Amino acid sequence: MARRGVRLGVDRSVPGLIVKIGRYPLHHGGVGAIRSLGRLGVPVYAVTEDRFTPAAASRYLAGRFVWPTTGREDPRRLVDGLLRIGRRIGRPAVLFPTDEEAAVLIAEHAAELAGSFLFPRVDPALPRRLASKQGLHELCAAHGVPTPAAAFPRSYAEIAAYADRARFPVVAKNREAFVRRSRPAVAGTTRIGGPDRLLDLARDWGPRPAVILQEYLPGEQAEDWIVHACCDEHGAVRVLFTGVKVRSWPPYAGMTACAYVVDNPQLAAMTGDFVRSVGFAGIADLDWRLDRRDGRYKLLDFNPRMGAQFRLFENTAGVDVVRAQHLALTGRPVPEGAQRAGHRFVVENIDLPARLAYRRGRTGPHGPARAAGTELAWFAGDDPLPFFTMLARSVGPGARHLVQLRRAGRRAGTAGGRFT
Structure with a gap:
């Protein structure tokens, strides 16, 4: 090492x-x-x-x-x-x-x-805007980047008007990223099958609903892609990686449970152009969805920080986005190299329930038939204690995962030293 x-x-x-x-x-x-x-x-x-x-x-x-x-x-x-x-x-x-x-x-x-x-x-205002669903939508529109059609209702009356004209199903998300600061309108990405269900949910969203109502991209006609990049203050993209998300937890809308590195020059170019055009600097984790109906990649999320699955990506020189940022900020060169195509990343504690849920419902995009290598999120032979600590702390969350798995299976058949 x-x-x-x-x-x-x-x-x-x-x-x-x-x-x-x-x-x-x-x-x-x-x-x-x-x-x-x-x-x-x-x-x-x-x-x-x-x-x-x-x-x-x-x-x-x-x-x-x-x-x-x-x-x-x-x-x-x-x-x-x-x-x-x-x-x-x-x-x-x-x-x-x-x-x-x-x-x-x-x-x-x-x-x-x-x-x-x-x-x-x-x-100073850019990371907050990128993290906001509405702010990101506006930036995509301004820079010609495809993104799902969306509405930002300001009242129940506007939601009712939207329900009359919308094509269902639709997706509801919290408008702002900082959902821990207050009671979120929805628990997460929520698929809504029809207008009656939308109006029923909206009654609990208050007089000024903090939600975005977004076009639903059907999973059977889409692929989920992830891009991780490290950019400097001068507009240079130091490293950029592309991969495909195979499974997530909660299913189809949550954290990456399994992903592969897949070369995608088109998506890499789109991402590089966008981060330069908005003036972003730092580590970024972007979620794109390929809509097979029109052949376009649509940007869903721009996280202005390192993604939890960043260790999926490393180039042949041994550089990931975290190492790239440390090198750049300390005035050191960032070695170039190709990404490790076919490499796989698995999050042990959530991939098992995700795998079972995907078997019960639709399948997600597929990685290579055989992985070129696998990076585990938790277990490492040279550093095993985090894995066992995760297991010890996962007893309660594990039980909740089982409950969520049962619910996901039912939906799949119908749906739709203290420091102070």
């Missing part, structure tokens, strides 16, 4: 800090980032909910800061907390946000954080 670190030219004097806001202790993306940099000899610190999260158990973690947050705190308090962490680390660290709240906080308070941390500078 040390030899690869020398070959990449990483600056081991500059640590990394995994930043999260809100409670989601079973996050394999944070573990992946700790391992990715830690294996190169870079000291990695992490914000954790408590001392017993998988990330806190990694052998590659240089230090943890137990700092429970909800996402509802005043931003000033969150900035002050990050600055205290920076003082504890004692030297500037590269920031790696794992959620939209953290990415937006860093962008909007860059001036206060700049002395203690390293991160790409970007238009």
Whole structure:
């Protein structure tokens, strides 16, 4: 591992800090980032909910800061907390946000954080706009990027008018990304089969519904694609990877459970053009859906931070998006190389229920007949404790997964050290 670190030219004097806001202790993306940099000899610190999260158990973690947050705190308090962490680390660290709240906080308070941390500078308003379903839709329209047709109703009357003209089924999503800050209108991506169901649900959305009603892209006529990229402040795309999502949890609309690296030059070019045109800098995780009915890739989500499945992607020089950002922000060259086509990523604790659910319903897109290699989200021979910590903490969530699996099967047949 040390030899690869020398070959990449990483600056081991500059640590990394995994930043999260809100409670989601079973996050394999944070573990992946700790391992990715830690294996190169870079000291990695992490914000954790408590001392017993998988990330806190990694052998590659240089230090943890137990700092429970909800996402509802005043931003000033969150900035002050990050600055205290920076003082504890004692030297500037590269920031790696794992959620939209953290990415937006860093962008909007860059001036206060700049002395203690390293991160790409970007238009302060851009990450919040990209994370918002409405903001992203508007940016796509402005830059000619295909995206599903959508409506943004401001009242129940507008929803009723939409119900009269819409082609069902439709999809309801929360308009803003920060659903942990308040009671969300919908639990997640919700498929609505007809106007009566829409009107029934809308009665609970309040006088100013914070939802987006979006065109439904039928799964049997679509493919789900993911793109991960790292861009610098000068508009250069340092690395960009493309892959296909085979299964997700919850089924068809949730977190990636299994994915493959698949070369897609057309999608890579579309993504590169879009991130440059909007002026984004940093790590991005984008979800696209190929609509086979018209042959167009349509952008569904733009997450202005590293994706939980980023370790799916690495080029032949050993560079992933996390390593690329650390290299770029420390003034080191980012080696080029081809992506590892055919490589597979599996999230052990959610892929089993996802696999069963997909067997009961429609199938998703397929990867290569044989994987060129598999990266597991949790288990690693050189760092096993996060896997066992995940298992210990998955007892309750595992029971909920079984309940969700039963519901998904029924739907498939019809549907549609404490730090303060």
